Amino acid sequence: MSLPENYTLTILGAGVMGSAVLSAILKSKPSPFPSHIYCCTGSSKSADRLQSTYGDAISTSYGTNNAEAVRKADVIILGCKPFLCQAVIDSVKDALNDKQIVISLLAGWTIDQLSSAMGNPNIARVMTNTPAKYGCGTAIVSFAPVLQGSESVAVRDAVMALVDTVGMALELPEKNMDAATSLVGSGPAFVLLMMQALAEGGVRMGIPYEVAKKCAAKVMEGTAKMVQESGEHPEALKSMVCTPGGTTIGGLMVLEDKGVRGAISRSVEEAADIAAKLGKK
Ligand SMILES: NC(=O)C1=CN([C@@H]2O[C@H](COP(=O)(O)OP(=O)(O)OC[C@H]3O[C@@H](n4cnc5c(N)ncnc54)[C@H](OP(=O)(O)O)[C@@H]3O)[C@@H](O)[C@H]2O)C=CC1
Numbered sequence: 001m002s003l004p005e006n007y008t009l010t011i012l013g014a015g016v017m018g019s020a021v022l023s024a025i026l027k028s029k030p031s032p033f034p035s036h037i038y039c040c041t042g043s044s045k046s047a048d049r050l051q052s053t054y055g056d057a058i059s060t061s062y063g064t065n066n067a068e069a070v071r072k073a074d075v076i077i078l079g080c081k082p083f084l085c086q087a088v089i090d091s092v093k094d095a096l097n098d099k100q101i102v103i104s105l106l107a108g109w110t111i112d113q114l115s116s117a118m119g120n121p122n123i124a125r126v127m128t129n130t131p132a133k134y135g136c137g138t139a140i141v142s143f144a145p146v147l148q149g150s151e152s153v154a155v156r157d158a159v160m161a162l163v164d165t166v167g168m169a170l171e172l173p174e175k176n177m178d179a180a181t182s183l184v185g186s187g188p189a190f191v192l193l194m195m196q197a198l199a200e201g202g203v204r205m206g207i208p209y210e211v212a213k214k215c216a217a218k219v220m221e222g223t224a225k226m227v228q229e230s231g232e233h234p235e236a237l238k239s240m241v242c243t244p245g246g247t248t249i250g251g252l253m254v255l256e257d258k259g260v261r262g263a264i265s266r267s268v269e270e271a272a273d274i275a276a277k278l279g280k281k
């Protein structure tokens with residue numbers, strides 16, 4: 001199984017995540033590149049907004065007109081909210097066929113659920129995040145059993161190339177997807193809370209907010225880069241910051257006293273538990 005040369009891509013539910021992935025694809029121009037991209041929404045207002053943002057790189061539709069865009073699709077990126085998924089699928093049911101490749105961005109919906117709802121076994125389940133829009137997102141990809149064989153290597157490569165445009169795409173078994181939903185999908189919100197708290201600490205001590213925000217963002221960016229480039233364990237890098245009797249060890253002791261480390265780890269666990277329940281509602 002492989003993708004047709006000039007394939008058509010339809011994003012069914014091109015909201016925050018669907019359009020973040022669209023931006024990444026348009027910017028990176030992966031190969032093979034779709035010859036036509038359709039973006040489907042629920043409302044005319046959202047369709048108009050997408051059309052004015054992306055111009056003639058895409059065609060848009062909404063509501064009952066989405067069926068036509070879905071009928072033409074070789075690849076469908078499913079980007080609706082989990083609780084609307086069944087209704088969205090039902091609204092285009094007659095336009096679906098079992099040769100299409102479906103890339104789901106949804107939290108909670110398993111490959112089995114998607115497969116039976118869409119009448120199609122060719123599912124790639126993806127969890128990515130909002131930084132995708134800027135090409136610095138993360139994505140975890142799991143393939144349905146029917147796409148795991150050597151005869152589907154071209155499809156897997158095409159899907160990975162498409163998804164890798166968000167920044168970084170890694171493959172994991174589906175059993176890790178709820179954890180990935182939390183770590184990768186929700187992760188930016190957890191990090192933003194930490195970033196805002198760092199900035200506010202600076203403001204509390206007299207630094208103007210705009211400067212504090214820039215510093216907090218750059219400290220996080222720089223620290224992330226240092227972890228990636230050095231390959232060192234974060235604890236080893238952390239100990240290099242701690243001068244004996246100095247400022248950092250004092251600040252870290254407050255964080256440990258308040259249980260921040262456990263709270264962050266448990267927030268990942270809590271969000272993953274919620275993800276596991278989302279598709280069952
Ligand atoms: N937001 C995030 O950070 C992340 C979200 N996700 C997952 O991504 C998915 C989408 O979330 P998000 O992008 O935030 O949601 P949005 O609400 O931003 O996007 C949903 C999209 O679906 C469209 N839609 C609604 N009804 C229909 C319909 N009948 N037919 C076609 N399209 C329709 C909406 O159009 P309209 O605007 O007209 O209503 C909108 O474009 C979710 O399943 C979520 O779990 C995954 C990782 C991160």
Ligand SMILES: O=C(O)[C@@H]1CCC=N1
Nearest residue numbers: 107181182184185186
């Ligand atoms: O909050 C949510 O449910 C979605 C999934 C991951 C990020 N946002």
